[in-house]
Amino acid sequence: MRIMRYLGVALSNIGVNKLRSLLTMLGIIIGVAAVLTTLGIANGAANSITADIQQQGTNLLEVSDARGVGGSRLTTADARILGDRTEFPHFVGVAPAYSGNTTLVRNGVDVEARVQGVTGAYLTVSTIEVASGRFLNAADETHGARVAVLGSDLASDLFGAAEPLGQEVRIGGDLFTVVGVLKTSGGSRFFSNDTTAYVPLTIAQTRLFAAPFYRGERLVSSISIKVDDAYPLEQAEQDVEAALRLLHGLKLGDDNDFSIFNQASLLDLAAGVSTTLSVLLGGIGAISLLVGGIGIMNIMLVTVTERTNEIGLRRALGAHDRDILVQFLAEALVLCLLGGVIGVGLSFGIGALLSAIPAFPITIAIDATAVILALLVSSAAAILFGLYPALRATRLDPVEALRYE
Amino acid sequence: MNEPMPLQSTSSTPVIALDSVTKTYQMGEVAVHALRGVSLTVQRGEYVAIIGASGSGKSTLMNIIGLLDRPTHGSYRIRGQEVSRLSKSAQADIRNREIGFVFQRFNLLPRTSAQAQVELPLFYAGVTGAKAKRRAVEALTRVGLAQRLDHRPDQLSGGQQQRVAIARALVTQPSLLLADEPTGALDSKTTAEILDLFDALHAQGLTLVVVTHEHAVAARAARVITISDGTVVSDASTRQKEE
Ligand SMILES: Nc1ncnc2c1ncn2[C@@H]1O[C@H](COP(=O)(O)OP(=O)(O)O)[C@@H](O)[C@H]1O
Numbered sequence: 206m207r208i209m210r211y212l213g214v215a216l217s218n219i220g221v222n223k224l225r226s227l228l229t230m231l232g233i234i235i236g237v238a239a240v241l242t243t244l245g246i247a248n249g250a251a252n253s254i255t256a257d258i259q260q261q262g263t264n265l266l267e268v269s270d271a272r273g274v275g276g277s278r279l280t281t282a283d284a285r286i287l288g289d290r291t292e293f294p295h296f297v298g299v300a301p302a303y304s305g306n307t308t309l310v311r312n313g314v315d316v317e318a319r320v321q322g323v324t325g326a327y328l329t330v331s332t333i334e335v336a337s338g339r340f341l342n343a344a345d346e347t348h349g350a351r352v353a354v355l356g357s358d359l360a361s362d363l364f365g366a367a368e369p370l371g372q373e374v375r376i377g378g379d380l381f382t383v384v385g386v387l388k389t390s391g392g393s394r395f396f397s398n399d400t401t402a403y404v405p406l407t408i409a410q411t412r413l414f415a416a417p418f419y420r421g422e423r424l425v426s427s428i429s430i431k432v433d434d435a436y437p438l439e440q441a442e443q444d445v446e447a448a449l450r451l452l453h454g455l456k457l458g459d460d461n462d463f464s465i466f467n468q469a470s471l472l473d474l475a476a477g478v479s480t481t482l483s484v485l486l487g488g489i490g491a492i493s494l495l496v497g498g499i500g501i502m503n504i505m506l507v508t509v510t511e512r513t514n515e516i517g518l519r520r521a522l523g524a525h526d527r528d529i530l531v532q533f534l535a536e537a538l539v540l541c542l543l544g545g546v547i548g549v550g551l552s553f554g555i556g557a558l559l560s561a562i563p564a565f566p567i568t569i570a571i572d573a574t575a576v577i578l579a580l581l582v583s584s585a586a587a588i589l590f591g592l593y594p595a596l597r598a599t600r601l602d603p604v605e606a607l608r609y610e
Numbered sequence: 611m612n613e614p615m616p617l618q619s620t621s622s623t624p625v626i627a628l629d630s631v632t633k634t635y636q637m638g639e640v641a642v643h644a645l646r647g648v649s650l651t652v653q654r655g656e657y658v659a660i661i662g663a664s665g666s667g668k669s670t671l672m673n674i675i676g677l678l679d680r681p682t683h684g685s686y687r688i689r690g691q692e693v694s695r696l697s698k699s700a701q702a703d704i705r706n707r708e709i710g711f712v713f714q715r716f717n718l719l720p721r722t723s724a725q726a727q728v729e730l731p732l733f734y735a736g737v738t739g740a741k742a743k744r745r746a747v748e749a750l751t752r753v754g755l756a757q758r759l760d761h762r763p764d765q766l767s768g769g770q771q772q773r774v775a776i777a778r779a780l781v782t783q784p785s786l787l788l789a790d791e792p793t794g795a796l797d798s799k800t801t802a803e804i805l806d807l808f809d810a811l812h813a814q815g816l817t818l819v820v821v822t823h824e825h826a827v828a829a830r831a832a833r834v835i836t837i838s839d840g841t842v843v844s845d846a847s848t849r850q851k852e853e
C-alpha cells in the first residue's frame with residue numbers, strides 16, 4: 206500500500222532527527238499522559254468511594270441537625286423513639302452519637318483525638334470491628350461506666366507495644382478503662398476510625414463535652430439508622446422525617462430543623478463528581494493537546510522550510526501535489542500518534558508506580574475509552590495542525606525550491 | 611500504475627521541439643526578458659550542449675525544457691505532444707516518465723542509501739517493492755556503483771554522488787537526460803569521469819541535453835547551442851566540423 210510507504214518515509218525522517226522529534230512530541234506526550242493519569246486517579250477515587258459506601262451498606266440513613274451547633278434540636282429522646290422496634294420495626298439499628306475533640310493522656314503521653322460517645326448499636330451502623338476485648342454495651346450506658354474502646358492507631362500512640370486492655374487512660378478529667386481495641390480499618394476513610402476513641406454516649410454528653418439540653422434532653426450530633434434490606438430506603442427516610450417533625454413540633458410549611466442523609470444519594474454524588482471531574486480534565490486535556498498540536502505545527506513549518514530543496518527535487522522527479530501533501534501529513538500524524546502512544550504508556554507507568562506506593566490510597570483505573578479517545582484526538586490534532594504546513598509545502602514553486610540552499 | 615500517454619511519436623519526431631519560446635519575468639515595473647524567442651529541436655539519440663555566459667538564460671531554458679516552468683509565449687512539444695499548457699499534475703507525470711534531471715549540486719536526500727535515492731522516481735511512477743529494487747540496482751550498475759548500493763551521500767565522493775544522481779535520472783528510462791552544470795561542483799578528474807559516463811550513455815542511445823558555461827564540457831557534445839541574452843546565437847554540430 207502506498208500510504209504505508211509514506212508512513213515508512215515519515216518514520217525514517219522522524220528517526221533521522223530523534224532528539225528534535227522527541228521534543229516536538231513532548232507536548233502531546235505530556236498532554237496525553239497528564240489527562241489519562243488524572244482521569245485514572247479520578248476514576249480510582251470514585252471506585253474506592255463507591256466500594257466504601259457499598260461495604261457500609263447503602264441501607265443507611267444519617268440524621269444530623271440542620272442548624273449548626275447552637276440551634277440543634279436533635280436529642281437522645283429522638284433516638285430513643287426512633288429505636289422503638291414496635292413503632293419502627295424496620296429500623297434494625299439506631300445509633301445516636303455525640304462527638305468532640307479532646308486530649309487523651311496516659312503515662313505522660315498525650316494525644317489530641319476525636320472522641321465519640323456512642324451506644325452499642327453503633328457497631329451495627331458502622332464498619333468498625335473489634336480486634337481485642339469488646340465494644341461498648343447497654344450495661345456501660347446504664348451504669349455510667351468510664352470505659353473506652355480505642356482505634357488501632359490511637360491505641361499504639363498511647364500504649365506503644367504494651368497491652369492496652371484493662372489499662373487506664375485519662376480522657377478529659379476522668380480516668381477510663383480500656384475495654385476494647387478496634388481492627389485497623391485503613392483504606393480511604395474520610396474520618397479515620399483508627400484515630401478515634403469511643404466512650405458511652407451519656408458520659409460523653411455529661412462528663413466530657415457537657416452537651417446542651419433541648420426540652421430537658423441532651424443533644425446528640427447525629428443518629429445513624431440501619432434499615433432492613435426489604436424496606437425501601439425512601440420510605441424509611443419519609444418515616445424518619447414525619448416522626449422527627451412531629452417530635453420537634455414543626456407545623457405545616459416549617460422547614461425541617463434536621464437533615465437526613467442517605468448513602469444511596471452519596472453514591473449518586475460520587476458518580477456526579479466523577480463525571481464532572483472527567484469533563485473538566487477532558488477540557489484541560491484538550492487544551493494541552495492544542496498546545497502540543499501548535500508545537501507540531503511549528504516544527505512542521507520548520508521542517509518544510511528546511512526541506513524546501515528536497516521538495517523541489519521530489520517535484521522534478523514527478524511528485525504530485527497530493528504526494529507532497531500526504532508526505533508531510535503522514536509525518537505530522539506519525540509524530541502525534543507516536544507521542545500519543547508514548548503518552549499512554551507513560552500514564553500506565555505512572556499509574557503502576559503510584560499504585561505501588563503502599564500509602565497511596567487509590568488504585569488508578571485508566572479505562573480503554575479514555576485511551577482510544579486520547580489517540581483519536583491526537584490524530585485529529587495531527588491532521589488539523591499538519592495540514593497548513595503540508596499545504597505550504599505543496600505551494601512551493603519547484604524552480605524556487607530547487608534553487609533554495 | 612500510470613498508463614503511458616499516447617504520444618504520436620515516430621522515429622523522425624524530435625524528442626523535444628521548442629518554437630519561438632519566450633520567458634518574461636515581471637519585476638514590478640521592469641520586464642526582464644530571460645528568453646526572447648528560442649526555437650530548437652533535439653532528435654532522438656542526440657548529445658547537445660547549451661552554452662552561454664552567466665545570465666544569458668540557460669537555467670530558464672532548462673526549467674522550461676524540464677517542465678519545471680512554463681514559457682510566456684511559444685510552443686513546446688515533447689515527442690510531438692504540446693506540453694507547455696498541460697495541468698501541473700499532467701506535467702508531473704511527464705517529468706517523471708520522459709525527463710531525467712541531473713543537477714549541479716547532485717540534490718541527493720540526506721541520510722538515504724544510494725538504492726533508496728534511485729528508487730524515488732519509481733515510487734512516484736507507482737513502481738515499488740522488488741521490481742523497484744531490481745531497476746534501481748540495474749541503474750546503479752549502469753553508472754558503475756553496483757558495489758555502493760547501501761552507501762549514504764556522506765559516505766560517497768562528489769563524483770560518486772553525481773553518479774547516484776545520474777542513476778536516479780536514468781531509472782525511469784526517460785526520453786531525455788537533462789543536466790544543469792553537472793560538473794560545476796566537481797574537480798577536473800571527476801569531471802572527466804562523469805563526461806566519460808555521458809559519452810558511454812550517449813553511445814547506448816540516450817538523448818542528452820547538458821547546460822554548461824564551460825567550453826571544455828560543451829566540447830564533448832556532438833552539437834553545441836550557444837545562447838546569449840535570451841536568444842540562440844549559434845547552433846553547430848562539432849562532429850561534422852571534425853569530419
Ligand atoms: N525568477 C526570476 N525573476 C526575475 N528574473 C529572473 C528570474 N530568473 C531568472 N531571471 C533573470 O533572467 C535572466 C536569465 O537568468 P538564468 O536563466 O538564470 O541565466 P543563466 O542560467 O544563464 O545564468 C537573468 O537576467 C536573471 O536575472
Ligand SMILES: [Mg+2]
Pocket residue numbers: 668669
Ligand atoms: Mg544558471
